[in-house]
Amino acid sequence: xxxxxxTTGFDDADVDLxxxxxxxxxxxxITKKGGGSIPKRGEKDFEPDGTNLQSSTLDDSRxxxxxxxxxxxxxxxxxxATATWHPNRRLAQIHEQRGVLFKAMGRADKTGTMxxxxxxxxxxxxxxxxxxxxxQDREPQDQAELENxxxxxxxxxxxxxxxxAVYAAALEATGGLERYQVYSNLKRxxxxxxxxxxxxxxxxxxxxxxxxxxxxPAGSRWNLWGxxxxxxxxxxxxxxxxxxxxxxxxxxxxxxxxxxxxxxxLAIPKKEITWTPTTKAGEGGTKSNPFTVTYHVWKxxxxxxxxxxxxxxxxxxxISTLDTRLPSLVDVDGLFKDIPEVDRATARQKGLxxxxxxxxxxxxxxxxxxxxxxxxxxxxxxFGDEMLEVDPPAKGKGKPGNKGGKGGPAPKK
Amino acid sequence: MADASTNGAAxxxxxxxxxxxxxxxxxxxxKPKRPNYNLIHADPLPVVLYHSPxxxxxxxxxxxxxxxxxxxxxxxSHNVVYIGVFSPVTMSVEVRDPTAVLDLWNKGFWGKxxxxxxxxxxxxxxxxxxxxxxxxxxxxxxxxRRRDQRKExxxxxxxxxxxxxxxxxxxxxxxxxxxxxxxxxxxxIADSKVVVGLEAEISGLDEPATESTQPSLxxxxxxxxxxxxxxxxxxxxxxxxKTATVNIGSETLPVSVPPTTESPxxxxxxxxxxxxxxxxxxIPVERKTVTVQNQEHLQLMLSEAxxxxxxxxxxxxxxxxxTKPLPxxxxxxxxxxxxxxxxxxxxxVSLTNLNPDNSFLINYVVYHHFRSLGWVVKxxxxxxxxxxxxKRGPVFSHAEFAILIIPSYSRWEGREENVGKExxxxxxxxxVNSQVKKTVVLVYVDVPTADEVKGWDCERDGLKKVLGxxxxxxxxxxxxxxxxxxx
Numbered sequence: 001x002x003x004x005x006x007t008t009g010f011d012d013a014d015v016d017l018x019x020x021x022x023x024x025x026x027x028x029x030i031t032k033k034g035g036g037s038i039p040k041r042g043e044k045d046f047e048p049d050g051t052n053l054q055s056s057t058l059d060d061s062r063x064x065x066x067x068x069x070x071x072x073x074x075x076x077x078x079x080x081a082t083a084t085w086h087p088n089r090r091l092a093q094i095h096e097q098r099g100v101l102f103k104a105m106g107r108a109d110k111t112g113t114m115x116x117x118x119x120x121x122x123x124x125x126x127x128x129x130x131x132x133x134x135x136q137d138r139e140p141q142d143q144a145e146l147e148n149x150x151x152x153x154x155x156x157x158x159x160x161x162x163x164x165a166v167y168a169a170a171l172e173a174t175g176g177l178e179r180y181q182v183y184s185n186l187k188r189x190x191x192x193x194x195x196x197x198x199x200x201x202x203x204x205x206x207x208x209x210x211x212x213x214x215x216x217p218a219g220s221r222w223n224l225w226g227x228x229x230x231x232x233x234x235x236x237x238x239x240x241x242x243x244x245x246x247x248x249x250x251x252x253x254x255x256x257x258x259x260x261x262x263x264x265x266l267a268i269p270k271k272e273i274t275w276t277p278t279t280k281a282g283e284g285g286t287k288s289n290p291f292t293v294t295y296h297v298w299k300x301x302x303x304x305x306x307x308x309x310x311x312x313x314x315x316x317x318x319i320s321t322l323d324t325r326l327p328s329l330v331d332v333d334g335l336f337k338d339i340p341e342v343d344r345a346t347a348r349q350k351g352l353x354x355x356x357x358x359x360x361x362x363x364x365x366x367x368x369x370x371x372x373x374x375x376x377x378x379x380x381x382x383f384g385d386e387m388l389e390v391d392p393p394a395k396g397k398g399k400p401g402n403k404g405g406k407g408g409p410a411p412k413k
Numbered sequence: 414m415a416d417a418s419t420n421g422a423a424x425x426x427x428x429x430x431x432x433x434x435x436x437x438x439x440x441x442x443x444k445p446k447r448p449n450y451n452l453i454h455a456d457p458l459p460v461v462l463y464h465s466p467x468x469x470x471x472x473x474x475x476x477x478x479x480x481x482x483x484x485x486x487x488x489x490s491h492n493v494v495y496i497g498v499f500s501p502v503t504m505s506v507e508v509r510d511p512t513a514v515l516d517l518w519n520k521g522f523w524g525k526x527x528x529x530x531x532x533x534x535x536x537x538x539x540x541x542x543x544x545x546x547x548x549x550x551x552x553x554x555x556x557x558r559r560r561d562q563r564k565e566x567x568x569x570x571x572x573x574x575x576x577x578x579x580x581x582x583x584x585x586x587x588x589x590x591x592x593x594x595x596x597x598x599x600x601x602i603a604d605s606k607v608v609v610g611l612e613a614e615i616s617g618l619d620e621p622a623t624e625s626t627q628p629s630l631x632x633x634x635x636x637x638x639x640x641x642x643x644x645x646x647x648x649x650x651x652x653x654x655k656t657a658t659v660n661i662g663s664e665t666l667p668v669s670v671p672p673t674t675e676s677p678x679x680x681x682x683x684x685x686x687x688x689x690x691x692x693x694x695x696i697p698v699e700r701k702t703v704t705v706q707n708q709e710h711l712q713l714m715l716s717e718a719x720x721x722x723x724x725x726x727x728x729x730x731x732x733x734x735x736t737k738p739l740p741x742x743x744x745x746x747x748x749x750x751x752x753x754x755x756x757x758x759x760x761x762v763s764l765t766n767l768n769p770d771n772s773f774l775i776n777y778v779v780y781h782h783f784r785s786l787g788w789v790v791k792x793x794x795x796x797x798x799x800x801x802x803x804k805r806g807p808v809f810s811h812a813e814f815a816i817l818i819i820p821s822y823s824r825w826e827g828r829e830e831n832v833g834k835e836x837x838x839x840x841x842x843x844x845v846n847s848q849v850k851k852t853v854v855l856v857y858v859d860v861p862t863a864d865e866v867k868g869w870d871c872e873r874d875g876l877k878k879v880l881g882x883x884x885x886x887x888x889x890x891x892x893x894x895x896x897x898x899x900x
C-alpha cells in the first residue's frame with residue numbers, strides 16, 4: 001500500500017540492487033563453473049544473531065570476494081592490444097585491433113588507423129584490456145603528415161603508461177572526472193556509449209550515421225502551448241479589449257449538454273508570448289551551460305554497428321552537484337529543444353499514464369555527487385495536450401451520440 | 414444548526430446505502446459491499462447538466478426549438494450557490510451546510526473533512542462507534558484494519574524468524590556436542606529454507622496492496638475503496654481515534670458483517686459496550702440507529718475555493734463577521750494576502766498594482782490548469798509536493814502524479830532562478846514519492862512581470878488574461894537505473 005511504503009519489494013523498478021552490498025558468493029560460482037547466473041538475494045541480516053550459520057555465511061562471502069580479487073590477471077601475447085597516446089590530437093592510436101570491445105569503441109580514419117577517444121582509452125586501460133604508450137617522437141605537424149604515416153611507423157613503444165599516467169594525460173580531454181565516471185559506469189553496465197557528436201572535439205568522430213537533432217522549429221518564437229496562429233485568432237476574436245468585469249465567471253450559468261463542454265470554457269486561454277529564452281545569461285556559450293546532452297547511449301545488442309548504430313536509446317546529460325542545482329525553465333527548454341520528439345499518438349500508445357511519464361522526448365540527467373551517480377529521467381510531458389474523459393461513459397442502451405464533447409479519445413482499459 | 418446536521422447525517426447515510434441497494438436476499442460474502450462509486454461520483458463538477466430533447470434535423474419544430482434554446486438557453490446549471498466561510502485561522506474556506514458538503518465531495522471531490530483524512534466521514538465513524546448498524550464502513554476504518562492486519566503479519570513473521578533461529582542454535586549446540594566442527598554445507602540449506610518461507614509470507618502480505626493498485630476494475634473489487642493516502646491521522650482527530658480504538662477491538666469485526674437477518678425486537682441496552690474485554694459473541698446483530706450531531710465541516714484550500722467562486726461561480730464566500738457574500742475582488746485580495754503565513758499586510762496587496770509573483774496566484778494557475786484538463790487536484794502536502802493528480806477521483810484510483818511547482822522568472826530582470834533548490838532537495842522528494850509509486854512532475858510556471866499584467870483590472874475578463882500570461886511546462890521525473898533498462 002502506498003501510504004505504508006511496504007510494497008517496495010525486490011521487483012520494484014526503482015529498487016537499485018547495486019545500492020546494496022554484494023553477496024560475493026556468487027563470484028565463487030561464476031569462477032568455478034565459468035558461468036552461471038547471479039543468485040537471488042535473501043533476507044538482509046542486520047545484526048549478529050550469534051549462530052555459526054550466520055558467521056560462516058559471512059565468512060564464505062568474504063572469502064569469495066578475496067578469492068575473486070586474488071585471481072591473477074594475465075593476457076597472452078595473442079590478445080595483447082596496445083595503443084599510443086597522442087597528446088596533441090588528444091586521441092589514442094590503436095596498433096592492432098583485438099578483442100570484442102572494439103565493436104563498440106573507437107573509429108577508423110581513411111587510412112584504416114583506429115583511434116580511441118580519451119574516455120575509451122582510460123576505460124580500456126583501467127580494465128586491463130589495453131596497454132598504452134606515450135609517444136616520445138615529435139608530433140606530426142599537420143593532419144596530412146599524420147595520415148600519410150604508416151601505422152606503427154616511427155612510433156616508440158618504449159614509454160609505457162600506468163593507469164595513473166593515462167588518467168593524468170587523458171582526463172582533461174574527457175571533459176572532466178564526472179563525465180568519465182558516468183561513461184565508465186554506463187560501459188561497465190553493458191551499454192554502448194558515444195559522445196554527443198556536437199560535443200566532439202575531433203572531426204573524425206563528429207560524423208555519425210543517424211539523425212539525432214530535431215529539425216529547427218519553423219518560427220523562432222517560444223511555443224509552449226502549441227496553439228500557433230489559430231490560437232491567436234481564436235483568442236483575439238473572443239476577447240477584444242473592452243472595459244468590463246475583470247472577474248467575469250468562466251462558466252456562465254446556462255444550459256450545458258456535457259461536462260466536456262464546460263471544461264472547454266474553463267481552459268485558460270493559451271496565448272503565446274513573443275519572448276525567446278535565449279536572451280538570458282547562461283544560454284550563450286555552450287561551454288558555460290552544463291545542461292547539454294553529453295552522451296548518446298544504446299542498449300547492448302549483438303548486431304551493433306559502429307558505422308550505422310541507429311538513433312540512440314537514451315540521451316545522457318552529465319552534471320555535477322558542485323556547480324549546478326535544479327535546472328531552470330530555460331535550461332530545461334534548451335536541453336529538450338534539439339531532441340527530436342515523437343508525436344502525440346506515439347506517446348499515447350503506451351497508455352495515458354505511461355505516455356505522460358515518458359513524454360514526447362526525454363533526457364537522463366546523470367547527477368554526480370563526488371563520484372556517486374544518480375540517474376534521473378526528465379521527460380517533456382505535455383499534460384496540456386491530454387484532456388481527460390470527464391463525462392460518464394454513455395450507457396450501453398442510451399444514445400452514444402448524445403455524449404458530446406471530445407473528452408479523452410481513448411476509452412478506458 | 415442541530416437539526417440541519419442530523420439531516421445531513423441522514424443524507425450521508427442515505428447516499429451510502431442508496432448507492433448500494435440493500436437487497437433483501439442476504440449477501441453471504443465476507444466483505445461488505447462497496448458503494449457504487451461510479452454512480453455516486455458520476456458528475457465531475459457540482460454544476461447541473463442540461464438534458465436537451467434530441468435534435469431531429471428534418472423536423473422543423475425540433476430545429477426551431479433548438480434554435481430557441483440556443484438563443485435563450487434555460488439557466489439550469491447553477492441552481493444552487495453554496496456558501497463558504499473564510500477562516501483566517503486555518504487559512505481555508507469552511508463549508509458547513511450538509512447538502513453542500515455532500516455535493517461538493519460527490520461531484521468533484523472538493524475539499525476535505527475537517528476531522529477526517531479526506532472524505533468527511535466523521536459522522537459515520539462516530540455513529541458506527543456508537544453502534545449504529547445502518548452506516549457503511551468508512552475508509553478510515555478499512556485502512557486501520559488493514560494496518561492492524563499488517564502489523565499482525567509482521568509480528569508473526571518475526572516470531573517465525575525467532576523460532577527458526579532457535580532451531581538453528583539448537584542444532585548447532587547439538588552438533589557441537591556430537592563432534593567439534595559444524596558442517597558447512599548443511600546450514601546453508603536451512604538458511605535458504607527460511608528465506609523461501611519468508612518470501613512466501615511477504616508475498617502473501619503484499620497481496621492486498623497489489624490488488625488495490627489495479628485501478629482498472631474499481632467497481633468489481635469489493636471492500637477496498639482506495640481513499641486518498643495518508644500515513645497519519647490529523648492531529649485534531651487524535652483524541653477521537655484513541656477512543657475509537659478502545660472499542661474497535663470488540664466491535665469492528667462483528668459489525669462489518671452485513672446486517673442481514675431481520676432482527677427481533679431490539680435489546681438496545683446491549684449494543685454500546687465500552688468494555689473492550691467483552692467477548693465478541695455477545696455483540697448483537699440487530700439494527701440500531703444513533704443520532705449524533707455533526708461536528709465536522711468541509712475545508713477548502715484557497716485554490717479550490719477560488720476555482721469554485723471564480724471559474725465555476727458556484728460558491729459564495731463570506732467571513733465570520735460579514736453578513737452577506739463578499740464581492741469577488743475582495744475575495745481575490747483576501748486570498749492573495751493569505752497566501753503566506755503570516756498574511757501579507759493589507760497595504761502591500763493591491764489589485765491595480767498586482768504582483769504576479771504571489772504564491773496564491775502561482776498555485777492557483779497550476780490548480781486551474783490541471784482541473785480544467787479533467788484531473789482531480791488535491792493537496793500534496795503529505796508527500797512533500799504541492800498537488801496530487803487523481804484521474805476521476807481518489808475513490809477510483811491512487812494518485813499517479815505528484816506536482817511540484819517551480820516558479821520561473823525568465824522574464825524578470827536580474828532575478829536568480831531556483832534559489833535553494835539543490836539536488837539533494839529534489840532527490841529527497843523523488844525518493845519519498847517513488848516509495849508510494851507516484852511520479853513527480855516538475856511544473857515550471859513562468860511568472861509574468863508586473864508590467865505585463867498592468868491594467869488588467871479594468872478589462873473585461875482581465876483575470877482570465879492574467880492567468881493566460883503564466884506559462885506552464887511539465888517535466889516528469891523518473892529515477893533511471895542502468896541495471897534495469899538494458900532490455
